[in-house]
Amino acid sequence: MKHIPFILGMLILSAASFSQAEVISIADPRYDVPNSSAGVLRPTQGMSMAAVEQQFGPADQPSSAVGEPPITTWVYSDFIVFFEHNLVLHSVVPH
Numbered sequence: 001m002k003h004i005p006f007i008l009g010m011l012i013l014s015a016a017s018f019s020q021a022e023v024i025s026i027a028d029p030r031y032d033v034p035n036s037s038a039g040v041l042r043p044t045q046g047m048s049m050a051a052v053e054q055q056f057g058p059a060d061q062p063s064s065a066v067g068e069p070p071i072t073t074w075v076y077s078d079f080i081v082f083f084e085h086n087l088v089l090h091s092v093v094p095h
Helices: 003-019 049-056
Strands: 071-075 080-084 087-092
Antiparallel strands (some): 071 080
């Protein structure tokens, strides 16, 4: 009987420690803008360089291919396009 208050106290303490949780909030690192009329229209993955230039015009700042596989960057006023060989890998809207 002497141990009942001790055991009861230990149970309450252990229940309290389980009921507390640390909440960590991590903001989404992607700056994902919809590729639609509500967002910024930009090239989609798999488009060719010719199709991008036909639809969006010449790039404001085209770069030469770098690395293997060759990666080319075209900078437009509203977005940046990354090509692998001559196909769009990804297009992003800078902050």
